[in-house]
Amino acid sequence: MKYFSNILMNLPEFTKNLLSWNQFSNSRQMPWKGETDPYKIWLSEIILQQTRVEQGLAYYEKFISRFPKVQDLAMAQDAEVFKYWEGLGYYSRCRNLLATARWVAFENKGHFPPDYEGLLKLKGVGPYTAAAIASFAFGEPRAVLDGNVFRVLSRYFGINTPIDSLTGKKLYAQLAQALLPTDQPGAYNQAIMDFGAVVCKPQAPLCSACVQQTDCEAYRLGVVGDLPVKEKSIKKRTRYFYYFLLKWNNQYYVRQRGGGDIWQDLHEWVLIEQAEPLATDPSIYRNLLKKYLGTAKLKQLRVGEEVRQQLSHQTIIGRFITAELTIPLSTETGYQLLSPDALSKLAFPRFITAFSPRL
């Protein structure tokens, strides 16, 4: 490979310059920085998976305040923890968070596994998170490989191997590990991620003020904006969700969503999904609900405006329809009646918290 000699030549230089930048120019401050409590490291890392620091920060503070130790999280009810996670997305993280907290607290005497291999066995903990906890909490020399690291290394060394290919992942993992100074793995891992977030950013990187500029292969070739290379592009699909906010006896029908789809474990109103968009005509919605209603009638039916939410892989378009029932629905519908007070303790997807009419 053409960049092989370049890597060998610049390997010590890269690490030296990065640590120097970290010491003198890195002002990035975060509450978990310098933390060595594996519980807090773990919690922050799970929250930050595919999530911006600015977005995860408030959630971290809320969780630490309510669940200061892993035992507090382990003993909490699922519903309360999901309520704390509400709005953060990727809800399987929350389910795995609970499973791991309970395993650590109840099956492992409150201790997190003290090394990379042990951490990797935890639910929701993959190669990145295991390396982060191992290096930050236990000083183990494991290089983290996240979006920042991919970007920094691909640009500095001019690597155009796709980061989402198997060979790319292997290559970057080896390179990252080779660059890691074994005497301060935590500080280095923190530094390279800070550097990627603050200087070597995805868009508009601060090359003119970059301490690595003279050694950066992508800068020399003028291809900073083209790296890193990704080969897979996501294709989106559009779905039409019609939510019925059905009221009876001052209570509302709700259910918990199952697996195999978005928003797993979160709650929702009576949902009828359509393949095509629907107009506002109220008769359309009365007909849609017929299979659930039996002899019940709808009063005060109101059809809301069309709303939409963009997810990573899906576009959700829909409406909220409110109505009162003359008699309750059959229990076989799978929906249960809950009071507004009970509903306020449940977690709902953003699509509902953002667009659903007030109770």
Added chain:
DNA sequence: AAGCCGGGGAT
């Protein structure tokens, strides 16, 4: 190896 899983900010 490929597909799926959220929500938000920047461009």
Added chain:
DNA sequence: ATCCCAGGCTT
């Protein structure tokens, strides 16, 4: 609209 974010799990 598109990209990307301190990725991981399932098939």
